[in-house]
Amino acid sequence: MSDPSDRSNRFLRACRRQPVDATPVWFMRQAGRSLPEYRAIRERATLSGIVGDAALCAEVSLQPVERLGVDAAIVFADITTPLPGAGIDVELVDGVGPVIDRPIREMTDLDRLRPFDPGASVGPLLDAIGLIRQASPVPVIGFAGAPFTLAAYLIEGRSPRGLERTKAILHTQPALWAGLMERLVDLDLAYLRAQVAAGAQAIQVFDSWVGALSPRDYGASVRPHVRRLFDDLAGLDVPIIHFGTSTAGLLGAMAEAGGDVIGLDWRIGLADGWAQVPDRAVQGNLDPTILLAGYDAAQDATDAILAEADGRPGHIFNLGHGVLPETDPDHLRRLVDRVHERTARVEVPA
């Protein structure tokens, strides 16, 4: 049994709904453009340059642990990072995001997808996870895009909006859809297993675009695939966080697919969201834009979230989506301290 008074165990214990000495905190996209030390590195390295250099990637991933005092490190990478290793060329365009020149639209396009070999494709990233694990005082989180969100990128060709093409394929080309989802589950499995083997102590699956689906379409065309992913990952014995945005109408269905921890965005009250997934831990759910309005507004909203969590075991404090680049890191640092102070427990049952 891990020692509950040891701060390095907070995050993993909370994932398992065990009592903790204080509510753990980390921030999605905590490594990145809001930190001056990251921007300094970006002046001499591109995004793919960072992900392709183990030492640099580890350095960037550890920056927020040092500066913000968060309770977990997440490896710095993009959701599209594994795609080239699966045969899909991705270009990261500033201001646009990932762009895929030859999207998947036809059955024959599936032939372009190759089995994913993590060691050969993302070796430096895996090495970075090992380096973070060695150097970090807190657990390291690996991650991947969920099959639906990856499929949306592959079909739309760029950051998806209305997802009309994706939905059209889901409805009208069931064989293509199933074939694509199966391959993406396999990709995720290989990618995430390799991250855990390299040292990741928890996994977050980002289904960022899933909120565009109706519960019925999710249940029929997405959940079976996501469930296979989670079922097969269960053997790894690391906690898995299942996250999406605009999911207030989907939380129950997502939890049925799997996840020890369900990520909540800010569009639903934390208590209401938790009531939909009562047997899981939850992560969230501060609106990231509040931080642009100054620290005081963010603190009030944070206190309100903690009041909704009400000291129940199994709450990990986070934003409801990624840190915005304009965010003042000092505000983040103060929020981490605030959460720890407000939730500090003197005696913790093991």
Next chain:
Amino acid sequence: MTGAERFLAACRGEPVDATPVWFMRQAGGSLPAYLALRERHSVMEIARDPERCAAVSAGAATALGTDGAIMFADIMLLAEAMGVELDLTSDGPKIERPIRSLADVGLLREIDPATDLGFILEAISRTRAALGSTAAVIGLAGGPFTMAAYLIEGGPSRDHRVAKAMLFGAPGVWAALLDRITDATVRYITAQVAAGAQAIQVFDSWAGSLGPADYDRAVGPWTARILRAIGETGVPSINYAAAGAGLLERLSDGADVVGVDSGQSLAMARCRLGRGQAVQGNLDPARLLAGRGAVKSGVADVLREAGDAPGHIFNTGGPIARETDPDVLRSVVELVHERSARSVGAGISTRASAATV
């Protein structure tokens, strides 16, 4: 029942002979008569010409067979009447000088609907005359958050971060702006009803980007004023937000009908809101682009989830894509009417089970 009777009865939660149907953004789109008009006129020219605007609004309801006729009117026409200079581009409205301070708010004018927006009022009267009772004329206004977000951001935005920075960081400016918007909106919708609108839909399309506590503080009180004003005119109000599953009870508060988007189960929504609350929705508009099978099963699912309780208006869960085939929309209207046909006042519904379609 006539289309207008059917639609209005459903808004009031009363029994109907078949579920009424209309589609958000049905006026315009890909109807041949509209496309022909667009070859010669801009969107703004059509909107400002009562005869053409009425032809587009009434024409869509007639061509598609819907029970409601939403007016062809951009929500930002009201902002223009308040003195905001804007361009309606294909990417949405663009505002040259967005509102960022109390001084900017002070520049917004009070509106006089008859002089500032007379063309829409005239178009409403003409639409009503053209349709008779075949379809109810639905007036509209942007909701307070959506209007404010446009005015502050200067155009469409993905996360509304500038607007939210004001909402969180300058609550005094925010409140002053929402007061102005609400005053103007109340006058605007009151005039629309006087001109013949039989229901008003409040499109607070982006309000779903707020958390519940922030909605309560920064939007709810102003929405309540608008819905109350609609109520005082005697016509039903519809309140709609996209991605609104986390706000559903709040959106329904004070509204005769709440719009349910496609990201949630309609059955769950009805369960949360109770039998007394009328709901509108919620076919995923993307299904309309995905072939006959997807349309048919989607319609059946929505009807099944709506159940037999009165107070359901069939609609898409969000605005339809402009390229949506009018024939597909027509087939949806027919399918909904056919599958939901029942005798009124018989006490027991004779409606065929939607589960078998």
